[in-house]
Amino acid sequence: MNLKKREAIFARWRDANPHPKTELEYNSPFELLISVLLSAQATDVSVNKATKALYAKASTPAQMLDLGEKGVRHHIRTIGLFNTKAKNVIKTCQILESQHGGQVPQHREALEALPGVGRKTANVVLNTAFRQIAMAVDTHIFRVSNRTGIAPGKDVLEVEKKLLKFVPQEYLLDAHHWLILHGRYVCVARTPKCTDCGIEDLCEYKQKSTADKPVRGKKAMAKKASRNKTTDKKTTMNKTLAKKVSGTQSKGRKAAT
Ligand code: SF4
Secondary structure: OOHHHHHHHHHHHHHHOOOOOOOOOOOOHHHHHHHHHHOOOOOHHHHHHHHHHHHHHOOOHHHHHHHHHHHHHHHOOOOOOHHHHHHHHHHHHHHHHHHOOOOOOOOHHHHHOOOOOOHHHHHHHHHHHOOOOOOOOOHHHHHHHHHHOOOOOOOHHHHHHHHHHHOOHHHHHHHHHHHHHHHHHOOOOOOOOHHHOOOOOOOOOOOOOOOOOOOOOHHHHHHHHHHHHHHHHHHHHHHHHHHHHHOOHHHHHHHHO
16 A cells, blocks of 8 residues: 555544544553553453443552452453453552552553553553554454555564554554544454445455345345345444544545545
8 A cells, every 4th residue: 555545544534533532441541551451352341331430449559459359350350351350450550569659651661561461552551641652453453454455464563563664654643543443343354344434445455345235036125125124223323433433435535635
């Protein structure tokens, strides 16, 4: 993909959503760190549900240590891998207290030294909490980068490096959020919503999904009409969401010209 296309894609995403944010709810770098740690193999919605009550009781490393592993485990019991995550939360808080004065460190090495914190989590914290240029490549970003051609790569590290190299400078700080939102709501894993996609004309994916295939015969037409009736509401909701996240095709094209 050439630079002109990449610039046009990010310009459309910025037009549609000038100030993209993570969907995790947090009030401090510490809460963000814990939420990202808890979000491995869990949805942001499930993490937010659990952390609402957790952070009301403990919003600092010291308070989390007072709550203890058992208390943390109780609050996050609805999230996958909660036993291991509760252990990691407590160990992380011990290190934050003993080595970082109760603060979240602002550099990669120290972050990655925390239990349960890998490169992706460190990148999210550096980018979202401390506004540093870092690209946390999750499954959504990996898929969107490869399908569109923005930054194709065989593994997450290759995609991360290519994104840092190829995303135009002015979009680097927020690129992570636009890519995630696009992957989560439009360029979804199974059947990407190409007909609702605001960057369809710029995307280089060779297997774009198309609108419904032609229906043959009266029976098939009746079946389709019935299906459309029941899914109309859902489709409208999806289109609204897709427009919100990525802009409409017509709006996007206009913006790029
Ligand atoms: S056109 Fe389809 S494959 Fe390309 S980014 Fe949009 S939804 Fe994804």
